[in-house]
Amino acid sequence: MKYAIIIPDGCADEPLEALDGRTPLQAAKLPHTDALAAAGSLGLANNTPAHLPAGSEVANLCLLGYDPDQFFTGRAPLEAAAQGIELGPDDWAVRCNLVTIQDQVMVDFTADHISTEDATELLRAAQENLLADYKGPGRFEFVPGVSYRNLLLYRGEPGQAPPFSAETRTRAPHDLTDCVVSDDFPRGPGSALLQQWMDASEQIFAGHPVNEQRTQRGQRPATHLWLWGLGKAPQLPSFAEKHGVSGVMITAVDLLRGIAALVGWPRIEVPGATGYLDTDYAAKGQAAVKALDQYDLVCVHIEAPDEASHEGRHDAKIEALQQIDQHIVGPLHEALAARGDYRILVTPDHPTPCGTKKHSHGMVPFVIAGSGVAADSQQTYDEIAAAASGRRLDAGWDLMDQFIQHGR
Numbered sequence: 001m002k003y004a005i006i007i008p009d010g011c012a013d014e015p016l017e018a019l020d021g022r023t024p025l026q027a028a029k030l031p032h033t034d035a036l037a038a039a040g041s042l043g044l045a046n047n048t049p050a051h052l053p054a055g056s057e058v059a060n061l062c063l064l065g066y067d068p069d070q071f072f073t074g075r076a077p078l079e080a081a082a083q084g085i086e087l088g089p090d091d092w093a094v095r096c097n098l099v100t101i102q103d104q105v106m107v108d109f110t111a112d113h114i115s116t117e118d119a120t121e122l123l124r125a126a127q128e129n130l131l132a133d134y135k136g137p138g139r140f141e142f143v144p145g146v147s148y149r150n151l152l153l154y155r156g157e158p159g160q161a162p163p164f165s166a167e168t169r170t171r172a173p174h175d176l177t178d179c180v181v182s183d184d185f186p187r188g189p190g191s192a193l194l195q196q197w198m199d200a201s202e203q204i205f206a207g208h209p210v211n212e213q214r215t216q217r218g219q220r221p222a223t224h225l226w227l228w229g230l231g232k233a234p235q236l237p238s239f240a241e242k243h244g245v246s247g248v249m250i251t252a253v254d255l256l257r258g259i260a261a262l263v264g265w266p267r268i269e270v271p272g273a274t275g276y277l278d279t280d281y282a283a284k285g286q287a288a289v290k291a292l293d294q295y296d297l298v299c300v301h302i303e304a305p306d307e308a309s310h311e312g313r314h315d316a317k318i319e320a321l322q323q324i325d326q327h328i329v330g331p332l333h334e335a336l337a338a339r340g341d342y343r344i345l346v347t348p349d350h351p352t353p354c355g356t357k358k359h360s361h362g363m364v365p366f367v368i369a370g371s372g373v374a375a376d377s378q379q380t381y382d383e384i385a386a387a388a389s390g391r392r393l394d395a396g397w398d399l400m401d402q403f404i405q406h407g408r
Contacts, residue, residue, distance in 0.1 A: 001132070001296070001341045001342065001343065001371070002296060002297075002336055002339050002340070002341070002342045002343075002345050003073040003245060003247075003298070003342065003344070003345075003347045003403070004151070004288065004292075004297070004298050004299075004300070004332050004333075004336055004342070004343075004344045004345070004403065005063075005297070005298070005299040005300070005344075005347075005403075006299075006300050006302075006324070006328060006329055006332065006344070006345070006346045006347075007025065007060070007063065007299065007300065007302065007303045007347065007348060007349060007400060008299040008302050008321060008324050008348050009056065009226055009253075009301060009302060009304075009305055009306040009348060009349055009352075010304045010305050010306030010310075010348055010350060010351065010352030011024070011025060011305040011306075011317070011321060011347070011348040011351070011352075012348045012351035012352070012362070012363075012364040012365060013025065013309065013314075013351060013352070013354060013383070014353045014355060014384055015319070015356060016314055016353075016355065019314060020230070020285065022322060023382060023383050023384070024314050024318050024354065025306075025321065025365070025381065025382035025383060026382045026383075026384065027314075027324075028318045028320055028321040028322050028325070029322055030321060030322065030325040030329075030380075030381060031325065031330075031365070031376050032325045032329040032330035032333060033247070033325050033329050033346055033381040033383055034331065034379065034380045035091065035333075036274045036329070036344065036346060036367050036369040036381065037268055037369075037378050037379060037380055037385065038095075038195065038375065038377060038378075038379045038380075039369050039373075039383040040344075040367050040368050040369025040370070040376075040397055041285075041367070041368050041369070041373055041375070041376050041391065042180075042365060042366070042367050042376060042378045042381065042389040042391065043365075043366055043386055043388045043391030043393065044364065044365060044366070044383075044387060044389075044391065044392050044393070045062075045063075045220075045347065045363065045364055045366055045369075045392075045393040045396040046195040046361075046362070046364075046393065046394050046395070046396050047059035047060075047062035047063050047350055047364060047396035047397075048062070048140075048331060048359075048360075048361045048362065048363075049062075049069070049350055050361055051381070052068055052357075053075075053127070053361050054285065054350055054358075054359045054360050054362075055175075055288050055350065056113060056253075056255055056256075056349050056350065056359070056362040057074065057076070057078055057229065057255060058350075059349035059350040059396075060255070060259055060301075060349045060398065061259065061397075062295075062349075062396040062397045062401065063244055063297075063347065063349050063397075063400065063402055064259065064263060064395060064400055064402030065239075065398075065399075066242075066263075066397055066398050067132055067395070067397045068207050068313045068320035068397075069214060071235075071236055072234065072285055072347075073231040073232050073233070073253055074093070074094050074229055074230050074231015074232070075172075075229030075236040075255065076092075076093035076094050076095040076151060076152075076229045076230050076231055076253055076309075077093045077231045077232060077233050077257055078141075078234070078258035078259055078262065079095060079145065079149065079151060079169055079254045079257075079258050080091070080093040080151060080153070080233075080258065080260040081152070081233075081257075081258035081259075081262050082145075082182065082254040082255070082256075082257035082258035082260075082261060083143065083145065083254070083258075084261075085153065086145065086233075087232060087233035088152075088155070088156070088233075089206055090138070090155075090156030090157060090158055090160075090180050090231075091153065091154060091155050091156055091163065091232065091233070091234075091351060092153070092154040092156070092218075092230055092231065092232055093151055093152070093153055093154075093230065093231065093232075094151065094152040094153075094154065094194070094228070094230040094231070095111075095149070095151060095152075095228050095229035096123075096142065096150040096151055096152045096225055096227055096242065097109055097111075097148050097149065097150070097173045097225070097226040097228070098110075098111040098114050098119050098122060098123075098147070098148045098150065098222040098224075098225065099111055099173050099222065099225075099226045100112065100220045100221060100222065100223050100224075101181060101202075101223050101224050101226050101238035102223070104180050104181055105178065105179065105180055105181070105242065105408050106176040106179055106181050107178075107220070108177075108178055108220050109148070109174045109176070109177060109310070110147065110148040110218035110303075110373045111148050111220055111221070111222035111223075111407075112214070112219045113147055113276065113338060114148050114214075114219075114222055115147065116144065116145075116146055116147055116249075117147060117150065117177075118210045118222070119144055119145075119147060119150060119222070120144040121208075121209075121210045122205060122208060122211075122222055123143075123144050123150060123265060124142075125144055125205070125208055125226060126197075126201055127141070127142045128181055128203060129200075129204045130197050130201065130319040131197075132163070132206065134170050136163060136193075137156065137157055137160040137161065137162065137163075138154055138155055138156040138157050138160065139154075139155050139157070140152060140153065140162075141153045141238060145254055145277070146254060146324065147221075147275075149254055150274070152227060155310065161338075162174070162190075162193060163189065163190035163193055163222055164190040164230055165188070165189040165190070166182055167188045167189055168186065168187070168188040168189050168190050168230060169186065169187045169188050169191075169395065170186045170187075170191075170227065170228035170229060170230065171184040171228060172228055172229065172316070172359070173226045173228065174310055174358070174359065175358045175359060177228065177257070177357045178357065179277045181282040181313055182319035182378050185198065186198075186227065188230070194227045196289055196376075197227065198224055198225050198226060198307055200228055201224050201225040201244040201291045202223055202224050205221070205222055205223055205224070205276035206223070206375070210222075212224075216264060216365070217276075226393050229269065234262065236262045236263055236264055237263075237282050238263060239263040239265060241264075241352055241390070241401065242281075242401075243294050243295050244404070244406045245404055246264075246265075246295060246296050246297065246300055247263075247265045247266070247296065247297035247298070248260075248265055248266050248267070248268055248291050248294075248295040248298055248299070249265045249266070249267045249269070249299050249301070250270060250284055250287055250288055250300045250301065251268070251272075251273075251275075251300075251301035251303075252270070252274055252275035252279060252303060252327070253275045253303050254280075256272050257345050258299045258344065260299075262348055265299070268287050268291060270283050270284050271283060275307075276303065276304065276307050277304050277307055277308060277320060279302065279303070279304055279315055280329060280386060281302070281304075281323040281324060281326070281327035282327040283326055283343060284302065284330045285300075285328040285330075285332060286330075286331070288332050289331055289332055290302045290334040292332075292336065292339060298332070300328055300332070302324055302328065304306070304320035304323075304324075304402035305315065305320045305321060305324075305348070305352070306352050306359075307319050307320075308320055308354070309352035309353065309354050309357060310357050310358075311357070312354050312357045313354065314353075314354045317354060329346060333369075341370075342370045342371055342404060343364060343368065343369075343370035343371060343373070343404075344353065344365060344367065344368070344369050344370050344371075345365035345367070345368050345403050346363075346367050346381065347364060347365065347398075347399070348364045348366070349361075350362075350364060351364060351366070363382075363383075363386075363387075363392070364387070364396075365378065365381065365382060365386030365387075366386065366399060367381050367386075368403055376389050376391075377389075
């Protein structure tokens with residue numbers, strides 16, 4: 001049995017007036033995904049429990065079968081794992097965005113999709129100017145990642161209490177787009193230290209040559225650090241231990257790379273995969289088809305629909321969905337069917353409505369098709385058809401077990 005999971009990140013949405021009351025999934029032309037719906041089974045799953053952040057960190061753990069109340073410790077430790085960074089029992093990781101804030105409004109949580117090179121230079125300045133005077137226990141270090149997605153590591157000392165605790169609360173900057181941020185700074189243990197560095201970064205970055213050059217090029221400057229998503233290393237059983245199937249991850253996003261590393265999956269890095277709207281969809285699809293020769297399960301994550309939602313661009317979201325359908329769903333389904341028994345799952349992790357530009361809690365539509373799956377009466381893949389199926393999983397982490405076990 002071969003398995004494929006396709007995750008169009010954040011593709012679940014709400015009816016939009018600009019689309020005559022349809023969702024982007026309804027408005028998009030998705031012949032291959034609709035064919036799966038006609039031949040398979042639809043339903044709704046909740047990957048974002050109301051008491052936890054409505055983000056990809058919680059939702060993708062759920063989607064892969066991990067109860068977040070048992071396994072989720074924070075977003076940043078997952079991204080540290082993507083970089084091969086080991087966190088000891090006294091260590092913490094903090095997610096560090098480079099953002100653009102103007103007049104206390106979060107104008108751009110990506111600092112105009114800042115390049116990795118520019119981000120690295122700014123983080124070097126932050127390291128030299130912010131952390132040199134820290135006198136508390138342990139030590140801090142900024143670690144560049146990809147583009148605006150970076151880390152702040154805390155290396156603790158045995159027997160000494162860290163500045164943070166499980167009670168420390170932060171807000172994800174992508175949930176603050178176009179919002180005043182004055183009430184959304186960190187709260188709880190260690191929050192004063194984090195806020196101090198966030199505030200001080202404004203002065204450090206204001207006259208930095210990187211930002212001067214960005215402004216001259218017509219790009220937004222990175223005005224601040226935004227520190228959030230902190231946590232200690234989670235302890236996850238491998239996917240093979242939980243589900244009895246080996247897998248591989250194809251993604252351009254560190255969060256998914258980190259989850260893959262923690263569940264024992266290798267990663268396939270695809271040239272041209274960017275984690276944005278300009279990603280090479282065809283290259284991802286081709287890599288997934290090729291991976292079926294070596295792995296029992298191939299998981300393809302595509303960030304583009306989520307990025308389009310954060311920008312409030314329903315047209316770009318529809319185009320991303322159509323590209324996924326044409327270059328990933330279609331070729332991968334065809335390759336699976338040619339190999340014998342198979343099972344395919346298409347589902348986003350969480351909703352990201354274009355109207356709000358934010359991740360949200362709520363149900364997402366899924367479709368399962370393949371060997372042994374009885375067709376229901378639905379003919380299209382979208383939120384409304386999935387709701388009409390009557391199949392609901394309030395605990396989204398149950399979906400993966402049903403997907404794998406049903407295939408045996």
